[in-house]
Amino acid sequence: MKTYLVLIFFLLISLKSMPQVVSSNGKYFAFRLGPHEDIKKSILKFAKDSKIKAGCIVSAVGSLEQLNIRFANQESAQKKKGHFEIVSLTGTFSDTSSHIHLSVSDSTGITTGGHLMEDNLIYTTLEIIIVELTEVEFTKEKDITYGYSELVIKPRSKQK
Template sequence: MTRSLLIVFIVMSAITAQAQQAMQSTSRVHVFRLGPHQDLKKSLVAWAQLHKIKAAVVVTCVGSLEQYTLRFANQENGTSLAGHFEIVSLTGTISETSTHLHLAVSDSTGQTTGGHLLDGNFIYTTTEIAIAELPDLAFGRETDTTYGYKELTVKRRSSKP
């Protein structure tokens, strides 16, 4: 076997092993709307706690903000900016105990910025959100020794709610 084929085989074996560890689940989609001045992240956390969500993912989110607060890549602190912004994307995982969400917003010229969603993202006119709950799974967070961050863990739930 040539060296390049061996490398491809090793990489494909690693990807296959990771894919085999992935878990599948049925889903139940929740759709709701947030109104002016509500905090996007705090509202999502409160929704997950109210509905005792063990595992969910954001399907789509569109709307507008009057202020965004994001933490950019490899930065310790967040950045806030007031104005009028369109939500062009929200993605991530949600449970009643934790969230990991990234937001992309555009300004009036179409310039887009994105980062890790923090508290302090206030709705301007409206925000429409669809979230897929994964009732067969439970998300958790455990410290990954690589960098010391709490990273996603996925477990199969023994019984559905």
């Protein structure tokens, strides 16, 4: 009996550590943001206005006049003014939260990246394509491993 209990215990632990996989169809949106617009505020406003429960960034090309990112495991963000090319913008979001990373290069080609914060202001343009995952929803729940609120992916409940 003890052997079965131990096996069940290890099975339950292994199930908890398995990646959460949920498939979904998607609905794509393409739009352009202009000078001085805030990337994060604009994405979250679009998600809220469109009632997006699960979205991700597919592609983004553009430039910034102000950079504001938080590096890994740091309390505060680093803000810089200048001209930066966006070389990567990736992440997940919903109408209530986001987890987005940004990488940029400066005029010498030096590249840096981190967590997208508010006050990343567009210089000339940001051409962005996002996808709404129409059959799932993203929520955040506290993960006891490190104490952070982490992404939870759930099938979207059928609306009547």
